[in-house]
Amino acid sequence: xxxxxxxxxxxxxxxxxxxxxxxxxxxxxxxxxxxxxxxxxxxxxxxxxxxxxxxxxxxxxxxxxxxxxxxxxxxxxxxxxxxxxxxxxxxxxxxxxxxxxxxxxxxxxxxxxxxxxxxxxxxxxxxxxxxxxxxxxxxxxxxxxxxxxxxxxxxxxxxxxxxxxxxxxxxxxxxxxxxxxxxxxxxxxxxxxxxxxxxxxxxxxxxxxxxxxxxxxxxxxxxxxxxxxxxxxxxxxxxxxxxxxxxxxxxxxxxxxxxxxxxxxxxxxxxxxxxxxxxxxxxxxxxxxxxxxxxxxxxxxxxxxxxxxxxxxxxxxxxxxxxxxxxxxxxxxxxxxxxxxxxxxxxxxxxxxxxxxxxxxxxxxxxxxxxxxxxxxxxxxxxxxxxxxxxxxxx
Amino acid sequence: xxxxxxxxxxxxxxxxxxxxxxxxxxxxxxxxxxxxxxxxxxxxxxxxxxxxxxxxxxxxxxxxxxxxxxxxxxxxxxxxxxx
Numbered sequence: 001x002x003x004x005x006x007x008x009x010x011x012x013x014x015x016x017x018x019x020x021x022x023x024x025x026x027x028x029x030x031x032x033x034x035x036x037x038x039x040x041x042x043x044x045x046x047x048x049x050x051x052x053x054x055x056x057x058x059x060x061x062x063x064x065x066x067x068x069x070x071x072x073x074x075x076x077x078x079x080x081x082x083x084x085x086x087x088x089x090x091x092x093x094x095x096x097x098x099x100x101x102x103x104x105x106x107x108x109x110x111x112x113x114x115x116x117x118x119x120x121x122x123x124x125x126x127x128x129x130x131x132x133x134x135x136x137x138x139x140x141x142x143x144x145x146x147x148x149x150x151x152x153x154x155x156x157x158x159x160x161x162x163x164x165x166x167x168x169x170x171x172x173x174x175x176x177x178x179x180x181x182x183x184x185x186x187x188x189x190x191x192x193x194x195x196x197x198x199x200x201x202x203x204x205x206x207x208x209x210x211x212x213x214x215x216x217x218x219x220x221x222x223x224x225x226x227x228x229x230x231x232x233x234x235x236x237x238x239x240x241x242x243x244x245x246x247x248x249x250x251x252x253x254x255x256x257x258x259x260x261x262x263x264x265x266x267x268x269x270x271x272x273x274x275x276x277x278x279x280x281x282x283x284x285x286x287x288x289x290x291x292x293x294x295x296x297x298x299x300x301x302x303x304x305x306x307x308x309x310x311x312x313x314x315x316x317x318x319x320x321x322x323x324x325x326x327x328x329x330x331x332x333x334x335x336x337x338x339x340x341x342x343x344x345x346x347x348x349x350x351x352x353x354x355x356x357x358x359x360x361x362x363x364x365x366x367x368x369x370x371x372x373x374x375x376x377x378x379x380x381x382x383x384x385x386x387x388x389x390x391x392x393x394x395x
Numbered sequence: 396x397x398x399x400x401x402x403x404x405x406x407x408x409x410x411x412x413x414x415x416x417x418x419x420x421x422x423x424x425x426x427x428x429x430x431x432x433x434x435x436x437x438x439x440x441x442x443x444x445x446x447x448x449x450x451x452x453x454x455x456x457x458x459x460x461x462x463x464x465x466x467x468x469x470x471x472x473x474x475x476x477x478x
Contacts, residue, residue: 077456343436
């Protein structure tokens with residue numbers, strides 16, 4: 001039996017924050033294998049990798065810090081549902097496709113949160129990719145290709161480090177020093193946890209990270225100059241990286257995932273109108289394939305320091321809506337995409353100006369390709385014979 | 396002059412200056428959200444926290460979206476009994 005620790009939160013956790021607090025328990029301490037917040041919000045259970053010993057007080061203090069930071073003074077979000085098609089029958093499939101995909105060799109785990117995908121998943125993702133590119137084409141979007149790395153200075157300039165420090169992934173290389181490189185070549189090995197044994201001072205200072213989003217690259221490409229033509233629609237697909245610690249369990253939550261974005265930059269009405277048009281066009285596609293989903297207001301996974309204020313702000317101004325597809329096997333939903341509006345945050349911060357000199361507004365629609373395929377398989381199963389005709393024929 | 400004896404607009408300007416950590420002279424009666432780099436999303440939420448603490452008004456998603464200028468804040472406070 002794993003070691004457990006029960007904690008009574010210093011403030012009762014309201015229902016709308018139960019999932020949010022639970023997801024942040026993953027970052028409290030490496031000794032935590034899993035954390036659960038009771039739906040009543042009055043009990044937290046931690047399942048631990050090893051006995052606590054003298055660390056119990058320290059661990060409890062950290063958990064209470066998370067609770068206080070996220071719950072004290074929290075403002076109830078304004079929930080807005082733009083579409084609700086959760087009751088669609090979909091494919092009548094009720095199993096978790098993850099295990100079957102592993103069994104068939106369609107999925108192989110390289111490390112926690114990192115998976116190689118086989119032909120069934122690859123083809124299904126391509127099918128969705130083509131549809132998302134068609135959406136981009138319907139707006140006349142210009143195609144872009146962005147690097148996987150993003151400079152640390154870029155993320156600092158848009159306050160990413162204070163908002164999402166918990167999920168950053170850093171890129172580095174060996175110091176440019178013959179002795180360091182020679183030493184690494186001769187003596188480096190991985191331990192039983194897959195961790196390199198090289199001394200930390202072998203590595204150069206961090207100047208780049210693995211990119212957490214696609215659209216940031218476009219905003220930096222447009223920075224510090226007038227916006228060409230006063231408005232831009234662009235699209236790109238890219239690898240994105242968000243380390244979510246022990247929450248990385250299946251295709252539902254990956255460390256390394258792929259995101260297709262359609263990005264709008266221009267005046268406020270231009271961005272909001274295009275975001276809404278994109279939602280309507282996607283509703284048409286999802287209707288054609290019979291996907292069971294809902295579009296509802298949401299918030300980004302801010303870390304505890306800024307969580308309360310940023311979430312309240314996003315909610316008040318309805319900046320983010322998620323496409324939440326039904327996962328029948330667990331009677332739950334999974335965010336497979338989102339419709340986002342950033343107001344003029346990036347326009348101001350990166351000095352992207354409209355013809356009248358005002359800062360540009362930005363927004364994007366983003367689709368997580370692995371999650372999209374996973375949710376589709378959770379609803380329709382792995383046998384293409386049971387898939388909607390539109391997908392089966394184009395697959 | 397104490398905070399309570401100040402004219403309502405001046406009290407709101409004083410609140411904004413402190414919440415946004417800017418000199419009070421840059422907070423004019425016409426100031427709106429986004430006019431200063433400091434009045435961004437986090438700055439706005441600090442303004443809301445200060446409004447709650449100093450004036451005892453209840454902050455909700457609706458008020459966060461509505462109270463985006465000195466003028467709107469003053470009007471809201473007057474409606475809620477602050478002369």
